Amino acid sequence: MLPDTVHKLPREERFAYARLLAFMARIDNELTVDEMAMFEQRLGTALLSPGQREAIRAALKNPPTLEECLEELSGEAGRLALRDAVMMAAADGTVDEDERDALEDISEHLGLREDAVEQLLNWTIKGYKWMKEGYELLDTLEE
Amino acid sequence: MFPDGLIHRSPQERVRYAEILVYIAAADGELVREEIAMIEAMMGRAMLHPESRITVRAGFEQPIPLEQSLADLDPSLAQIILRDAALVAAVDGDYDRKELTALRKIAKVAGASTTQLSELLDWVKEGWLWFEKASVFLGQ
Numbered sequence: 001m002l003p004d005t006v007h008k009l010p011r012e013e014r015f016a017y018a019r020l021l022a023f024m025a026r027i028d029n030e031l032t033v034d035e036m037a038m039f040e041q042r043l044g045t046a047l048l049s050p051g052q053r054e055a056i057r058a059a060l061k062n063p064p065t066l067e068e069c070l071e072e073l074s075g076e077a078g079r080l081a082l083r084d085a086v087m088m089a090a091a092d093g094t095v096d097e098d099e100r101d102a103l104e105d106i107s108e109h110l111g112l113r114e115d116a117v118e119q120l121l122n123w124t125i126k127g128y129k130w131m132k133e134g135y136e137l138l139d140t141l142e143e
Numbered sequence: 144m145f146p147d148g149l150i151h152r153s154p155q156e157r158v159r160y161a162e163i164l165v166y167i168a169a170a171d172g173e174l175v176r177e178e179i180a181m182i183e184a185m186m187g188r189a190m191l192h193p194e195s196r197i198t199v200r201a202g203f204e205q206p207i208p209l210e211q212s213l214a215d216l217d218p219s220l221a222q223i224i225l226r227d228a229a230l231v232a233a234v235d236g237d238y239d240r241k242e243l244t245a246l247r248k249i250a251k252v253a254g255a256s257t258t259q260l261s262e263l264l265d266w267v268k269e270g271w272l273w274f275e276k277a278s279v280f281l282g283q
Contacts, residue, residue: 002230002270002271002274004180004274005278006180007176007177007179007180008176033150033190034150036190037150037187037188037189037190038188039187040187040188040190041184041185041187041188042184042187043187044180044182044183044184044185044186044187044188045180045181045183045184045187046180047176047179047180047183079281079282080281082281083277083281112281116280116281119280120277120280120281123273123276123277123280126273127270127273127274130266130269130270130273131270133266133269134226134263134266134270135147137226137259137262137263137266138147138222138223138225138226140259141222141253141254141255141259
């Protein structure tokens with residue numbers, strides 16, 4: 001949606017990034033149309049090859065474990081994956097316990113500061129407020 | 144996620160949405176990787192069918208004329224397109240003269256005044272500032 005650096009990552013790291021998001025998308029065993037659209041948006045940003053996209057969509061059907069995802073994830077790809085995992089988890093307005101635990105595990109694996117997830121959640125709330133403002137701007141065009 | 148109902152639009156409308164965004168991205172004469180990533184993200188968000196995406200990508204080389212895409216466009220869809228076109232146009236860091244001309248044409252169909260278009264561009268800037276903050280506290 002906004003200028004991002006995901007597409008600049010090496011191919012394998014973009015794949016690992018997307019795989020983690022597939023895990024997050026299926027963490028509550030439900031996948032709404034809105035969540036799917038958001039997931040597809042992030043896949044688009046990652047500029048994955050057709051083969052990689054197939055593999056990621058397969059991962060949506062049979063999600064990898066968090067441990068498997070984290071094995072291949074570090075550095076910038078990991079931080080971007082955590083950022084977008086937070087956005088995905090918060091997309092329905094709440095972050096449930098399983099999601100929160102997974103986010104904290106990812107943060108710990110990446111060696112981030114203790115309040116990283118909390119900070120990202122606050123940042124996400126501001127972002128959703130910004131998106132809502134954009135939608136309200138469109139509403140004013142109809143008056 | 145923008146609560147705009149884009150995914151509930153018809154497949155034809157969503158293709159038109161993507162084609163106009165491609166036109167905007169290519170308006171300044173060069174299509175950089177950032178712009179392609181943005182278009183791919185928008186196509187993903189719109190849940191475009193993979194075959195439709197191939198059709199839209201053909202526009203990277205030769206975009207469909209804007210006037211053609213705007214003809215008979217539903218004004219409420221034009222509003223969504225205007226917002227996302229403003230995001231796409233800003234992705235390379237600035238609004239090129241051709242991009243602004245195209246945005247004004249879309250704004251006309253969307254029923255947006257010059258002031259409203261200006262407010263939309265300010266809103267895009269605010270979004271950039273918000274997005275960059277994540278990089279700061281993630282230590283990138």
